[in-house]
Structure formats: C-alpha cells, structure tokens
Amino acid sequence: MRLGAKALHDIAAISFGGGVAACLVINQTANRASASDFAAARQVFAAIADYVLVPSMAVVVVSGLIAMMGTRGYQDAGWAWVKAVLGISVFVATVRLVGAGGKQSEFAADLSDPVTLDTLLRSERNMLWVLIALCVVNVVLAVWRPKMMIKIR
Secondary structure: OHHHHHHHHHHHHHHHHHHHHHHHHHHHHOOOOOHHHHHHHHHHHHHHHHHHHHHHHHHHHHHHHHHHHHOHHHHOEHHHHHHHHHHHHHHHHHHHHHHHHHHHHHHHOOOOOHHHHHHHHHHHHHHHHHHHHHHHHHHHHHHHOOOOEOOOO
C-alpha cells in the first residue's frame, strides 16, 4: 500500500505541475485583442483548473498523508511534516485560484477595462508562480530529506 500511495503521489504531482504550467502559458499568451479568442482561452484555463489541478492536488495531498501514516520513518521526520503542511497550503491556494479564475473569466468577457484585467491576470500569474515555487520546495524536501526529527510519543 505504501508503494502504491507513493506512485500515485508522484503521478498526481507530475499532473499538477503540468496543469500549473499550462495555466501559466494560457495566462501569459491569451489574445486580449479578440474577445472571442480570450474567452476561449479562459475556458481552456478553467477546464484545466477544474479537471486537472484540483483533482490531482487532492490526490497528491491524500496519497501523501496515506504514505505518511503507513511509514513510521515519515511520521518522525520533520521534513515530511513540513511537506504535508506545504501540500495542504498548495491545495488551499489551488482551490482559491480556481475560484478566482472563474470570477475573472466572467469579468474577462467584458474587455472594456484593460487596467483591471491586467491587474487580475498579473495576480493570477503571481499565484501560479507561487504554486510552482511551493511545489519545487516540496520536491527539494522529498529528495534532500533534511535531518529534522520530531519525537511523537
């Protein structure tokens, strides 16, 4: 069960990373000159967020917690607890990004206020970069496994 949870965790993490990268590309390259092209790009962004980001992040968090429960070494390792907290933080940020992206898609249909639209897209892009950075930190923790022991007894 432990190896299955780890494999599922790794596969879902790769899926999440690909989804975040795709959303970042859409955010940066969507054609705002054409309302129909921009709306189509936002629909693709929303589909990726709904069908890739949220489910894969949920699988990452749940499988990571299952792997932690099934491995005594992970339960005593401080790096694993930091990774768990960061994983839950990434999940919350992902859910907020998806919710905000839906609101921005509605607003983006009306391209009459380019300043507000630029602000919204920049905010979304910053959140995507923060998610990428947090994911990199999680990978570094998983590979490096610094010696931070926690005595739970």
